[in-house]
Amino acid sequence: MSPKTKLVLIILVVLIIALAVVGIAYVTSKKAVTGPDGAQTPPPLQGEIETAPKIGRFDLGEFIATSRDEELHYIKIQVEVGYIGSLEKELEERKAELRDCITNILMKLNIQRAKEDYIDRFLHKDIERELNRILGKSTSESRIVSVFIPTFLIN
Numbered sequence: 616m617s618p619k620t621k622l623v624l625i626i627l628v629v630l631i632i633a634l635a636v637v638g639i640a641y642v643t644s645k646k647a648v649t650g651p652d653g654a655q656t657p658p659p660l661q662g663e664i665e666t667a668p669k670i671g672r673f674d675l676g677e678f679i680a681t682s683r684d685e686e687l688h689y690i691k692i693q694v695e696v697g698y699i700g701s702l703e704k705e706l707e708e709r710k711a712e713l714r715d716c717i718t719n720i721l722m723k724l725n726i727q728r729a730k731e732d733y734i735d736r737f738l739h740k741d742i743e744r745e746l747n748r749i750l751g752k753s754t755s756e757s758r759i760v761s762v763f764i765p766t767f768l769i770n
Contacts (some may be wrong), residue, residue, distance in 0.1 A: 668699045668700075669699070670697045670698065670699055670760060670761070671697070671698050671699070671702070671703060672695050672696070672697055672698075672763070673695065673696050673698060673702075673703060673706045673707075674693075674694075674695045675694045675695065675696060675710065675713060675714060675717065676693065676694070676714065677691065677692070677693045677766070678690075678691065678692050678693075678694060678714070678717055678718055678721060679691045680718050680721035680722045681722060682721075682722075682724060682725050682726050682729065682769075683722070683723065683724065683725045684725045684726050688726050688769060688770060689769070689770040690721050690724065690726075690729050690768075690769055691766065691767075691768040691769075691770070692721070692764050692766060692767050692768070693764065693765050693766035694717055694742065694762060694763070694764055695762075695763040695764075695765065696743075696746065696759045696761070696762055696763070697759070697760050697761035697762070697763065698757070698758065698759045698760060699757065699758065699760055700757025700758065701757055702750070702757045702758070702759070705750065706750075709749070709750070712749060713746055713749060713750075716742075716745050716746065716749055717742055717745075717746075720738075720741055720742060720745060724738075726769055729769065730769065733764065733767050738764065739761070739762040739763075739764060740762075742762045743759055743760075743761065743762045746759050746762075747759050
């Protein structure tokens, strides 16, 4: 076999492999668009898209509490809550009660537990649950949906 024939055969094999790859990619992308049953679903119209509720933020301020350890340690955090609905006025009116609740939660923790709960976000969830309990908002439309702790210090 001459070198020219070998070169033509190699080019022909490469082209066949390239066409096979393109064909497989085309078929799989078509299946991804249409779905497994073959029916193509059109994208939702602009009016049909449900908008997520707007989340407001309310700053409850900084908290400093002593820990339950035998040695004297302080836990200092800053708390902001994310809420949906018209809850800002009620949060402002009951801010002192909410601050007392958060201070009580912090005073029940020792240093090790506070670190673990902060890292695992259990502290966030405990604060959220207790604040919603105080506000009487567990599943209603206006409620606290998240707790943000931008500052967490232990002394």
